[in-house]
Amino acid sequence: MSRRGVPLNLIAGGAIVAVIVTAAIIGPIIAPYPYDEFHANARFQPPNPPYWFGTDEFGRDIFSRVLTGTRLSLFIGVLATAISLVLGIPLGLVAGYYRGRIDEMIMRTMDLFMSFPPIILGLLILAVTPPSIWKTSGAVGLVYVPIMVRLIRSVTLDLMEEEFILAARARGERTIYILASEILPNAWPPIIVEGSLRITFAILLGAALSFLGMGAQPPSSDWGLMISAARPYLLIAPWIALAPGLAMCIAVIGINLVGDGLREILDPRLRHRWRA
Amino acid sequence: MLFYVLKRIIYICCILVVMSMLVFAITQILPGNVARMILGQFATEESIRAIEEKLRLNDPLVVQYWRWASSLLSGDLGESLIMEHPIAPLLSTALKRSAILAFMSFFFVTVVGIGLGVVAALKQNRPTDHAVSIFTYLGISVPEFFWGIVVIIFLARYIDWLPSSGYEPLSAGFWNWLSHLILPVATLTFALIAHVSRLTRSCMLETLRSPYVTAARAKGLPERVVLVRHALRNALLPTITILAVDLGWLFGGVVVVETVFAFPGLGRLLMFSIERHDLPLMQVSLLLITAVYSLSNLVADLLYTYFNPKIRYERSAD
Numbered sequence: 168m169s170r171r172g173v174p175l176n177l178i179a180g181g182a183i184v185a186v187i188v189t190a191a192i193i194g195p196i197i198a199p200y201p202y203d204e205f206h207a208n209a210r211f212q213p214p215n216p217p218y219w220f221g222t223d224e225f226g227r228d229i230f231s232r233v234l235t236g237t238r239l240s241l242f243i244g245v246l247a248t249a250i251s252l253v254l255g256i257p258l259g260l261v262a263g264y265y266r267g268r269i270d271e272m273i274m275r276t277m278d279l280f281m282s283f284p285p286i287i288l289g290l291l292i293l294a295v296t297p298p299s300i301w302k303t304s305g306a307v308g309l310v311y312v313p314i315m316v317r318l319i320r321s322v323t324l325d326l327m328e329e330e331f332i333l334a335a336r337a338r339g340e341r342t343i344y345i346l347a348s349e350i351l352p353n354a355w356p357p358i359i360v361e362g363s364l365r366i367t368f369a370i371l372l373g374a375a376l377s378f379l380g381m382g383a384q385p386p387s388s389d390w391g392l393m394i395s396a397a398r399p400y401l402l403i404a405p406w407i408a409l410a411p412g413l414a415m416c417i418a419v420i421g422i423n424l425v426g427d428g429l430r431e432i433l434d435p436r437l438r439h440r441w442r443a
Numbered sequence: 444m445l446f447y448v449l450k451r452i453i454y455i456c457c458i459l460v461v462m463s464m465l466v467f468a469i470t471q472i473l474p475g476n477v478a479r480m481i482l483g484q485f486a487t488e489e490s491i492r493a494i495e496e497k498l499r500l501n502d503p504l505v506v507q508y509w510r511w512a513s514s515l516l517s518g519d520l521g522e523s524l525i526m527e528h529p530i531a532p533l534l535s536t537a538l539k540r541s542a543i544l545a546f547m548s549f550f551f552v553t554v555v556g557i558g559l560g561v562v563a564a565l566k567q568n569r570p571t572d573h574a575v576s577i578f579t580y581l582g583i584s585v586p587e588f589f590w591g592i593v594v595i596i597f598l599a600r601y602i603d604w605l606p607s608s609g610y611e612p613l614s615a616g617f618w619n620w621l622s623h624l625i626l627p628v629a630t631l632t633f634a635l636i637a638h639v640s641r642l643t644r645s646c647m648l649e650t651l652r653s654p655y656v657t658a659a660r661a662k663g664l665p666e667r668v669v670l671v672r673h674a675l676r677n678a679l680l681p682t683i684t685i686l687a688v689d690l691g692w693l694f695g696g697v698v699v700v701e702t703v704f705a706f707p708g709l710g711r712l713l714m715f716s717i718e719r720h721d722l723p724l725m726q727v728s729l730l731l732i733t734a735v736y737s738l739s740n741l742v743a744d745l746l747y748t749y750f751n752p753k754i755r756y757e758r759s760a761d
Contacts, residue, residue, distance in 0.1 A: 284695030405596040412589040
């Protein structure tokens with residue numbers, strides 16, 4: 168499945184992701200219409216030029232809305248994953264390094280949070296405050312912290328067995344140094360693979376929360392929100408719901424492929440490439 | 444073994460207690476002024492005071508929590524603010540309906556998922572295998588609410604004898620009852636099949652290569668017996684873990700699918716309480732869903748331990 172050493176997954180996925188990221192960055196600029204511009208005389212148009220994906224109940228161009236929505240979905244996905252890493256990496260490192268009581272405490276707390284189904288935990292956090300995209304990203308990030316902590320803890324536990332760690336401790340290096348400069352640099356491969364897959368989960372969870380009304384708010388063109396708003400019109404204008412859904416499908420598949428491809432490259436090297 | 448079960452049950456009880464504190468803390472303490480949260484920003488001073496009176500929100504927080512927790516334990520689930528109706532009957536009907544949805548979906552995920560996995564393993568790398576792979580991959584690439592929507596668009600439009608919303612009790616006729624369940628169950632099932640069938644496939648492939656399967660074949664046993672009694676049994680063990688994860692996941696997915704299909708179950712009740720800021724109902728629903736999730740995880744854990752005698756101590760956090 169490789170061409171010149173680069174997995175096919177990565178090439179195909181990378182192409183898709185490149186398109187998505189480009190859309191996210193320049194989408195609002197190249198969109199033919201502003202995402203919230205009504206065209207009262209062109210409501211419920213089926214996909215046809217000049218409205219490539221058709222129009223919705225207000226006459227807004229779906230193509231432009233999907234394009235501008237790319238930015239939102241990607242934003243939630245990346246920010247949530249970043250939050251889960253920023254919180255999860257230190258906790259995982261500490262739990263794996265110190266073990267004993269501290270490890271117990273951290274893992275018990277993580278177990279507690281994992282006792283909630285993910286959506287429910289997200290709803291719990293968002294239910295009591297007026298919704299916004301930042302809060303949704305934060306909630307999704309928090310939901311995924313326990314998983315990150317588990318992963319990093321287990322990687323740390325593996326690494327603690329290595330001789331160069333023992334050497335560093337014998338040298339009398341400070342803990343922070345060991346964690347940051349010996350363990351962390353060698354922990355990147357699984358973190359990268361897991362992180363990239365986490366982005367897809369974060370996008371899906373964020374879309375679900377927006378669908379339920381706990382994320383982006385109208386007139387924003389977040390994909391989950393668009394699908395939710397399209398529900399009364401499913402039988403007369405299905406494109407309003409199908410377009411954002413398909414966009415989400417493509418984005419998730421693309422990122423998944425990249426994650427799979429990264430795993431293929433990074434996995435064999437996981438065991439053999441230590442920086443001493 | 445019994446000791447292990449007892450230990451786990453006690454652990455779950457502790458988790459539930461802490462969970463109730465967490466739910467209470469986030470819904471009643473965090474928002475600051477709870478009365479204002481319930482009534483919205485345009486509430487009058489009078490109505491705020493009325494709610495504070497009614498819910499006794501001015502008592503110390505610990506007292507409020509204690510009151511709430513002890514009444515829950517004694518069976519009094521309180522009254523819904525919006526509907527002005529005791530919560531317990533609402534919850535039990537909703538729970539029953541969601542349970543039907545969850546168990547039917549779980550049944551199909553198990554049967555169809557394992558079935559597809561076995562088929563894919565037997566026809567490895569041939570078109571059938573790839574077809575199954577793509578089919579299941581689609582299931583996990585898109586949020587389940589989207590599949591629900593797609594299903595509604597295409598099926599309900601062209602096959603109008605399948606209703607796309609609502610619920611009818613059994614008393615209204617068997618087909619009536621069943622037809623309202625088909626689409627939500629199908630959506631939930633589709634979302635979860637991927638993991639189960641992928642895992643079954645890889646486990647089957649591994650098992651089929653093992654010495655004892657070769658021995659069974661060499662003995663002259665019919666292929667069917669080899670497959671079912673030798674290969675499948677051993678391939679299924681890891682699958683139980685995934686099914687366990689899925690059972691829990693179902694309870695999260697149920698919320699979204701019930702919203703799409705306007706199915707009056709626990710998920711829908713929860714969303715209703717969140718949208719209308721019905722605090723008592725919200726708290727109890729959240730707690731109930733989470734409790735059921737924990738309990739089903741426990742059952743799954745115990746089943747796995749039962750089937751795999753190698754693991755009789757606590758789950759390693761790995």
